[in-house]
Each structure stands twice: as structure tokens, then as C-alpha cells.
Amino acid sequence: MKAYDFKKVLQICLHEWQRVFVTGSGRLTLLTFFGVWVLIFHYPVRTAVELISVSGDAGIIRSMLGDIGFRQLLQWPVAELSVFWFAAMLLLPLTCISLCCDQFASDRQRGTVKFYLLRCRRSEFLIGRFLGYASFFTLLMLSLVIITLVYAWVREPSSLSSGIRQGSDTFIFLTIWMVPFIALANFLNVLLPSGKKVILVTILLYLLLPTLDYLAASKLQINLQTTLALPGLGVFSTMGDTGPSLDQLTRPLLQTVSYLFLSSLIFKLRSLG
Amino acid sequence: MESIISLQNVSKSFGKHQVLDNVSVEIVAGEPVALVGANGAGKTTLFSILCGFLKADSGQVKIFGEVVSGYQHLAKLSALIQDAEFDPDFSISSQLKLYAQLHNMSAKQAQHDVDRVLELTGLSGYARQKSQILSHGMKKRLAIAQSLLGSPQVILLDEPTAGLDPDYARQISNILLDIKDLATLVISSHQLEQLQRICPRVAFLRDGKLSLSEHFNSINKPESPNSARSIANGIDVLTLTLRCSDQLPGLVDKIKALPAVRTIVATQRHEFKIQYHAGDQPYQFEHSLLKLFSENHWHYDQFINGETLENQWFSQSNDQ
Numbered sequence: 001m002k003a004y005d006f007k008k009v010l011q012i013c014l015h016e017w018q019r020v021f022v023t024g025s026g027r028l029t030l031l032t033f034f035g036v037w038v039l040i041f042h043y044p045v046r047t048a049v050e051l052i053s054v055s056g057d058a059g060i061i062r063s064m065l066g067d068i069g070f071r072q073l074l075q076w077p078v079a080e081l082s083v084f085w086f087a088a089m090l091l092l093p094l095t096c097i098s099l100c101c102d103q104f105a106s107d108r109q110r111g112t113v114k115f116y117l118l119r120c121r122r123s124e125f126l127i128g129r130f131l132g133y134a135s136f137f138t139l140l141m142l143s144l145v146i147i148t149l150v151y152a153w154v155r156e157p158s159s160l161s162s163g164i165r166q167g168s169d170t171f172i173f174l175t176i177w178m179v180p181f182i183a184l185a186n187f188l189n190v191l192l193p194s195g196k197k198v199i200l201v202t203i204l205l206y207l208l209l210p211t212l213d214y215l216a217a218s219k220l221q222i223n224l225q226t227t228l229a230l231p232g233l234g235v236f237s238t239m240g241d242t243g244p245s246l247d248q249l250t251r252p253l254l255q256t257v258s259y260l261f262l263s264s265l266i267f268k269l270r271s272l273g
Numbered sequence: 274m275e276s277i278i279s280l281q282n283v284s285k286s287f288g289k290h291q292v293l294d295n296v297s298v299e300i301v302a303g304e305p306v307a308l309v310g311a312n313g314a315g316k317t318t319l320f321s322i323l324c325g326f327l328k329a330d331s332g333q334v335k336i337f338g339e340v341v342s343g344y345q346h347l348a349k350l351s352a353l354i355q356d357a358e359f360d361p362d363f364s365i366s367s368q369l370k371l372y373a374q375l376h377n378m379s380a381k382q383a384q385h386d387v388d389r390v391l392e393l394t395g396l397s398g399y400a401r402q403k404s405q406i407l408s409h410g411m412k413k414r415l416a417i418a419q420s421l422l423g424s425p426q427v428i429l430l431d432e433p434t435a436g437l438d439p440d441y442a443r444q445i446s447n448i449l450l451d452i453k454d455l456a457t458l459v460i461s462s463h464q465l466e467q468l469q470r471i472c473p474r475v476a477f478l479r480d481g482k483l484s485l486s487e488h489f490n491s492i493n494k495p496e497s498p499n500s501a502r503s504i505a506n507g508i509d510v511l512t513l514t515l516r517c518s519d520q521l522p523g524l525v526d527k528i529k530a531l532p533a534v535r536t537i538v539a540t541q542r543h544e545f546k547i548q549y550h551a552g553d554q555p556y557q558f559e560h561s562l563l564k565l566f567s568e569n570h571w572h573y574d575q576f577i578n579g580e581t582l583e584n585q586w587f588s589q590s591n592d593q
Contacts, residue, residue: 111357119375272326
């Protein structure tokens with residue numbers, strides 16, 4: 001058996017970076033992503049920060065938000081990072097699935113994947129593609145956190161030192177929190193013929209699995225817990241006292257490993273017609 | 274001679290359709306091999322199994338003495354895959370360079386190899402273009418170019434001339450002639466004539482069975498009972514094969530109605546074997562056939578004097 005070749009994995013990963021930074025469609029995607037986030041920073045985030053930190057009614061608003069479960073979030077030292085974290089948790093999962101939905105589904109349909117598989121193992125190809133998307137998304141997370149810190153520094157220059165600690169925690173948390181979404185998309189790419197179907201099936205999974213759990217629990221008194229397979233659930237329990245709680249990251253890591261294992265296994269067994 | 278491909282009792286079926294039935298064959302390195310069979314005979318399935326894209330239901334497949342699932346064959350075997358397309362996001366050069374790098378070449382070596390294969394296939398001027406601007410024939414040449422990357426020892430070419438006009442088909446044949454000394458080629462097609470000038474060896478696939486002949490020309494002897502001219506009941510009977518690209522309504526009935534025609538039989542999709550009496554004038558029947566096509570505004574692909582090599586072989590194997 002030929003040894004696993006990490007160099008090939010790296011080459012496939014780097015080629016995906018080229019897709020983003022060199023091809024026209026990749027650059028357009030990147031431009032749209034940052035354009036939307038600049039708007040989010042400029043309006044919702046800045047307005048929210050002013051409301052909870054600067055305005056005359058800040059105390060009342062903080063008290064109201066605390067009552068509905070955001071007390072810890074309001075204690076975080078840099079308000080911009082708190083609001084960014086909240087916005088990211090709402091917006092990034094769908095963004096992540098949208099950007100990573102077609103990791104190789106269309107390549108499979110087009111037959112392009114066969115050109116790769118004449119030269120590398122199926123798992124090398126699959127992991128290479130996953131790492132390409134995961135590393136690209138990590139870079140996006142880093143950029144967003146840096147932009148948030150710049151916004152915070154412009155408003156309050158003294159916030160930079162405390163912001164760096166909170167910012168690095170936020171970056172690590174968001175990156176690991178988002179990776180299972182990419183792994184889930186990778187897994188669905190093995191099964192489905194297009195990125196569009198990957199998005200639709202992901203949405204369906206988020207509708208069907210909780211319903212299944214509910215029905216099993218209420219009608220059959222069985223605790224199925226199928227929602228454990230869904231990335232991103234239970235996000236509000238991850239709010240620590242001074243930033244996102246990094247000890248809550250075991251579950252997303254396990255989900256990532258499980259999806260990648262399943263992807264490799266099924267892709268290895270599947271015929272490429 | 275080194276064994277490059279070894280199949281032992283390989284079977285593959287799709288539902289109830291048995292495509293490969295206990296196939297055992299050993300191909301050694303050397304001259305190109307033609308893999309011949311009708312459409313749907315299982316040529317692409319066989320290539321897919323050899324490349325590791327499909328798994329055989331039973332039997333053992335070895336490339337250079339190693340089982341395909343061990344991935345040892347990766348650098349040694351390459352293929353032109355029918356209908357596989359390049360990624361439309363990247364330039365031809367960029368994709369070929371990646372594929373070359375996956376053969377463990379440095380970036381510089383990979384670029385050198387890409388230039389070499391594009392030069393060989395006459396596509397150097399298109400390196401910076403994307404593959405979707407290429408014509409069907411050029412895409413075939415590009416697929417051959419990718420199969421040459423990394424200097425493989427065996428190249429499987431699945432229908433390299435399928436869907437091409439005669440001019441492009443000749444270009445591809447010329448490229449195959451140019452590269453036949455670089456690796457052992459296994460070329461599949463259902464058109465034996467095109468392969469005859471490239472491949473001294475031929476493997477026939479029919480009804481799931483594969484048989485290999487080391488001498489292509491042995492199936493085309495002049496004394497063959499199915500050559501263009503024969504005598505039946507003291508009458509001179511000639512055979513002509515007609516190939517069309519489309520279904521032509523009423524074709525069979527109208528040809529049957531021509532006075533010289535004895536029989537007309539469909540041998541493949543859009544291919545007919547016509548037996549007719551020789552007339553008093555040379556090419557009398559051909560003239561009447563062309564007139565019929567002209568009157569009906571039909572188009573034909575080819576008139577072949579006699580039977581196709583493929584039909585001759587099938588007739589011979591049926592007789593045996």
C-alpha cells in the first residue's frame with residue numbers, strides 16, 4: 001500500500017486558495033463577503049455598540065438585554081467584539097455553508113475529480129479540498145476579528161490591549177465553531193450532485209432532526225439526540241465571562257472528525273460512474 | 274515482457290445486465306492494444322475498473338502486479354477519460370500544472386512537463402485559456418495531454434475519436450501514432466479501421482467476454498468470406514456498409530426498394546450492411562444510393578466498401 005502523501009494534500013489545498021484569490025468568481029465572492037461585513041460593521045454593529053456602551057440609555061438597555069440572557073456577553077471588555085460575536089453566530093453558519101457548499105460536488109458531476117484520482121488517493125483529494133476551504137474560512141475569520149479590533153481601537157484606543165486577548169479567543173472560537181459546517185458540507189458533497197442541493201439538504205437537516213428528536217421523545221419516550229450531529233447548536237451556552245468559552249469546543253471538533261471520517265469512508269466505497 | 278494489466282475472473286454487472294463476465298486477460302508492455310466492442314459492450318466499464326473508479330463485483334485486477342486498491346499504480350497508469358471535463362474556473366495550464374505536481378514534480382518541473390504535453394498535442398497556444406473555449410476535438414487533445422503528464426508507462430484511451438469529424442479523428446490518430454512509443458497504449462473504440470494503423474494487438478469485448486489477439490491483421494485476411502465481393506447462386510453479390518449520423522425515417526424501406534438490393538441489415542445504431550447485385554456499369558448502385566440520399570435531403574457519414582472490420586470479426590466469432 002502506497003504511503004499517505006501529505007504533499008499532495010497540501011497541493012490540492014493550495015489550489016483551492018487559487019480558486020479564491022486568482023479566479024474571477026473567487027475574487028467576486030471575496031469582495032461580496034467583505035462588502036457585506038463592512039456594512040454590518042458600519043451600521044448594525046456600530047449602532048449596537050453605541051446603544052450598549054455610549055448612549056444615555058445604555059444602562060437600561062444593558063439591563064434589558066441581561067434579562068433575556070445576554071448578561072455575560074455584556075460583560076466582555078470590548079463591546080465591538082461582543083456584538084461582532086453575536087452577529088457572527090447568527091450570520092456565519094449560513095455564509096459558511098454557502099461558500100463551502102460546492103467543495104467537489106460539481107467536479108464529481110463534470111468528471112474533473114477523475115483527473116485527480118488518477119494521481120492521488122480519494123482521501124487525499126477529499127482532505128485536501130476540506131483543508132483548502134477550512135483554511136480559507138480561517139483567514140476570513142481572522143480578517144473579520146482584525147477589522148472589529150480596528151473599529152474598537154478607533155472608538156476607544158485604550159481598549160486595544162484587552163481587545164487582543166478577547167479577539168484571539170473570539171477568533172479561535174469562531175474558527176473551530178465553523179469548521180464542522182465545512183466538514184458537514186464536505187460529507188454532503190460525497191452524496192449530492194451539486195452545491196445547491198448541499199444547501200437545501202443542510203437546511204432540511206436543521207428542520208427534520210429536531211422534529212425527529214421531539215417526536216421520539218414525546219411519542220415514544222426515546223431520547224434520540226440526533227441534533228448532536230448538527231453543528232452550531234447551543235451557541236448561547238458558550239458565552240464565558242470575559243469572552244467566548246473555549247472549553248465548549250470539544251463537540252465541534254468531534255463533529256468535524258466524525259464527518260470527515262464518514263466522508264472518506266463513503267467516498268472510498270462509492271463508484272465514480 | 275512485463276505484465277502491465279492483469280485481470281483474473283473479473284465480473285461486473287449493473288442490475289441484471291452483466292457487462293463483464295468472468296474476464297481473464299493479461300496484457301504485457303509493448304505495442305498499442307485496441308479494445309474493440311460495440312457501444313455498451315463494457316469498454317468504459319473495463320477502463321473505469323482499471324483506473325479504480327469502479328469496483329469489480331468479483332475477481333482480481335492488477336496493474337504492474339499490484340492490486341488497484343493499493344494505489345501503487347498511480348504514477349504508472351494514466352487515462353483519457355471519456356466525457357470528463359476540466360474545471361471551468363482555471364486555465365488549462367494551471368490545471369495541468371497541478372496534475373503534474375500531483376506526480377511529485379516541483380513547480381518548475383511541472384511547468385516544463387505541461388509545456389511538453391501541450392506541445393505534443395498542438396495546444397501550446399491555448400495554455401492560458403479556459404477549457405470551455407475549446408472545440409470538442411481540442412478537448413480530446415487536451416484530455417490526451419493530461420494523460421501524458423508525468424510520463425506514465427501505460428495509458429488507457431477511452432474512445433479518443435468519439436464524436437469527432439474525420440479530419441479531427443485523423444489528427445487524434447496522428448497524435449496517438451506520435452506517442453505510441455512513449456507508453457503502452459490501450460485504445461478503446463468501436464471503429465476498428467481507425468485503430469488498425471496504430472494497434473498491432475486487439476482485444477475484443479462482446480457479451481461480457483474479452484479475447485486478446487496479438488495480431489490485428491489476422492482478422493482481415495483477403496480470403497475472408499465476408500469481404501466486399503462474393504458469389505451467391507452464380508450471381509455476383511457486393512457488400513457495402515452505410516453509416517449515418519442520425520436516424521433517417523424510411524431509409525431501410527427506400528433502400529430495399531432499389532432494384533439491385535438483395536438485403537439490408539442494421540449492424541449497429543445508424544449502421545447498415547447492404548448486399549446488392551453488381552450492375553452493368555461501374556458504381557451503378559452507389560450512384561442510385563447517392564441519388565436516393567439527394568432526393569430525400571439525407572446526409573450520410575460513410576460508405577464503406579465491404580463490411581467493417583468489427584462486423585467481420587463478429588461474424589467470424591459467431592461462425593466459430
